[in-house]
Amino acid sequence: MSESRHDTPHLPGPSLWPIGFAIGVACLLLGLVLSWIIAAIGAVLAVAFGLLWARDVTRDVRGEVPDIDPETRAVSDTAAAVAPVAAPAPLPSYTRSRFLEASTLGLGAAIGAVVTLPVLGFTILPSFTNREESEADLGPLENFPEGQYVIASFLAHPSQGEVSRRTTFVRNNGLTEAGVPSFTILYSRCVHLGCPVQPNGPIDEQAAKEIDGVELRPVLAQSFGCPCHGGLYDAEGNRRAGPPVRSMDRYTFSIRNGRLVLHELYAVGNVSGTGANATISKYPWSTPGTHVDGIEAWLYPIVPSQVTG
Amino acid sequence: MATKSKKDQIVELAVLAPLDWVDERTAAVRGTKWFLFRNVPRDISWAQTLGSAALTAFIVQTLTGVILAMYYEPSAAIDPVTGKPVAYSSIEAITNDLTLGWLVRGMHRWGASVFIILLFLHMGRVFLFGAYKYPRELNWITGVLILATGMLMGFTGYLLPWDQTAYWATVVGINLNGTAPFAGPWLAEFLATGPEIGADTLPKWYALHMLLLPGALIPLIGIHIYLVTRLGVASPPWSSEAAGRERPEVQPTGARAGLVRGSGGRD
Numbered sequence: 298m299s300e301s302r303h304d305t306p307h308l309p310g311p312s313l314w315p316i317g318f319a320i321g322v323a324c325l326l327l328g329l330v331l332s333w334i335i336a337a338i339g340a341v342l343a344v345a346f347g348l349l350w351a352r353d354v355t356r357d358v359r360g361e362v363p364d365i366d367p368e369t370r371a372v373s374d375t376a377a378a379v380a381p382v383a384a385p386a387p388l389p390s391y392t393r394s395r396f397l398e399a400s401t402l403g404l405g406a407a408i409g410a411v412v413t414l415p416v417l418g419f420t421i422l423p424s425f426t427n428r429e430e431s432e433a434d435l436g437p438l439e440n441f442p443e444g445q446y447v448i449a450s451f452l453a454h455p456s457q458g459e460v461s462r463r464t465t466f467v468r469n470n471g472l473t474e475a476g477v478p479s480f481t482i483l484y485s486r487c488v489h490l491g492c493p494v495q496p497n498g499p500i501d502e503q504a505a506k507e508i509d510g511v512e513l514r515p516v517l518a519q520s521f522g523c524p525c526h527g528g529l530y531d532a533e534g535n536r537r538a539g540p541p542v543r544s545m546d547r548y549t550f551s552i553r554n555g556r557l558v559l560h561e562l563y564a565v566g567n568v569s570g571t572g573a574n575a576t577i578s579k580y581p582w583s584t585p586g587t588h589v590d591g592i593e594a595w596l597y598p599i600v601p602s603q604v605t606g
Numbered sequence: 607m608a609t610k611s612k613k614d615q616i617v618e619l620a621v622l623a624p625l626d627w628v629d630e631r632t633a634a635v636r637g638t639k640w641f642l643f644r645n646v647p648r649d650i651s652w653a654q655t656l657g658s659a660a661l662t663a664f665i666v667q668t669l670t671g672v673i674l675a676m677y678y679e680p681s682a683a684i685d686p687v688t689g690k691p692v693a694y695s696s697i698e699a700i701t702n703d704l705t706l707g708w709l710v711r712g713m714h715r716w717g718a719s720v721f722i723i724l725l726f727l728h729m730g731r732v733f734l735f736g737a738y739k740y741p742r743e744l745n746w747i748t749g750v751l752i753l754a755t756g757m758l759m760g761f762t763g764y765l766l767p768w769d770q771t772a773y774w775a776t777v778v779g780i781n782l783n784g785t786a787p788f789a790g791p792w793l794a795e796f797l798a799t800g801p802e803i804g805a806d807t808l809p810k811w812y813a814l815h816m817l818l819l820p821g822a823l824i825p826l827i828g829i830h831i832y833l834v835t836r837l838g839v840a841s842p843p844w845s846s847e848a849a850g851r852e853r854p855e856v857q858p859t860g861a862r863a864g865l866v867r868g869s870g871g872r873d
Contacts, residue, residue, distance in 0.1 A: 601801075
């Protein structure tokens with residue numbers, strides 16, 4: 298008798314009380330930091346559930362008969378002789394090892410995702426969020442004589458230094474027919490591959506000045522050329538020759554207290570007319586080299602500035 | 607058994623016994639022999655050394671790059687002393703002030719071109735000799751990935767001096783990527799960290815250049831060399847030997863066979 302007792306593995310029956318015990322201990326530890334009330338509640342829980350657990354575990358030793366549902370298979374075996382019964386249920390096709398395999402893989406994937414997704418997000422998202430260019434104040438309107446281009450260069454992000462220097466070609470067009478001030482403000486980045494476009498004309502270095510960190514240099518130019526690959530634009534920024542795929546980008550602007558303020562960049566498909574009477578086909582800004590109109594624009598259906606504003 | 611000579615006894619005690627000890631626990635000696643002691647076709651030539659040459663160039667790049675990283679600072683902020691960006695100032699210091707810095711930077715700068723040139727020569731040799739054919743297709747595929755990663759290494763490394771050449775070359779390079787259909791504008795803004803190159807671009811490209819891309823390139827090279835070792839060197843198209851040659855049975859007499867000339871295996 299005692300021999301067979303030693304042969305069979307002796308395990309205590311399943312019990313849910315340890316969960317309560319663990320919660321009690323956690324509560325007690327939290328209470329040490331937070332408040333003695335929580336600690337007291339935790340202590341009570343831990344003691345209560347600990348006693349229940351101990352009662353469960355020692356049931357065998359104390360000789361108490363556990364309350365277990367009787368085995369039902371034997372009943373059906375004896376009943377088989379009397380009445381035909383359904384075939385014994387097939388073995389579960391979802392075995393323990395398959396469950397463990399799936400839960401290991403699933404848990405691993407979940408842990409991996411918890412670690413990877415924030416990292417991936419931090420890798421990619423900062424490039425597309427919080428990207429509003431700060432406004433640039435180009436100074437009093439008197440510095441922009443009507444009908445003449447002025448090269449205005451400024452730091453878009455003064456804290457970043459020279460790397461954020463932007464150069465624009467600003468022309469005061471006077472008033473539109475509606476009596477609204479009109480400016481043509483071309484961005485010097487070539488819309489082929491981003492090289493610095495230069496005005497084709499003499500710069501009036503005598504009249505050059507610097508006001509509040511903005512360099513202003515009047516220039517006599519009716520066209521703009523790019524030194525890298527020979528792109529050529531006319532006075533309205535329309536492509537005249539070379540590889541650029543659209544017209545030069547422009548800045549939106551406002552006039553505040555008699556000063557010219559630049560806002561955001563936009564892409565231009567084509568400009569018809571000149572100066573104050575020009576009709577500009579305006580598109581969300583996109584990378585140089587990408588088409589904004591025509592059939593090729595289908596190659597760039599969604600550009601980042603369309604999503605992020 | 608004849609008594610061993612004095613030399614054999616020393617070799618046994620000082621070389622073979624420790625190697626046996628290591629090999630029994632790691633199989634490292636057998637592995638090294640598997641890697642190095644293999645048959646090559648009789649009629650190979652200098653053309654088959656281009657891969658090893660490219661590997662050597664890569665090792666030079668790795669070593670010089672690690673040393674340059676000790677002195678280079680990937681920051682676009684202005685150095686208050688020099689009045690120039692910190693990155694450019696640190697390149698100037700490496701080139702002009704630090705002892706032998708000019709040499710190590712020069713090795714890294716010119717070695718980059720050597721590496722790419724050797725990759726292309728190696729690729730051309732493999733193509734013209736038909737060495738990409740069965741069973742070596744995966745050698746070719748991993749080789750192409752190595753070439754692409756190596757080109758990205760060159761692309762990202764070019765920005766790091768943070769001078770006018772670096773800046774404008776990278777502007778054009780990013781915008782070239784930007785013209786790719788659909789994903790192009792997104793790729794360009796990811797590379798520049800925003801619509802245009804800014805102060806964040808430089809540390810990002812530094813991390814790509816010295817952490818992410820080498821992390822991809824080194825395992826690729828490892829797989830490539832494993833495949834070469836496993837499949838052997840292809841004989842040239844004009845060879846009279848069979849194209850594929852069986853590997854010799856590895857170490858028929860144990861780990862030590864053939865390691866020391868005139869000893870081991872036969873005593």
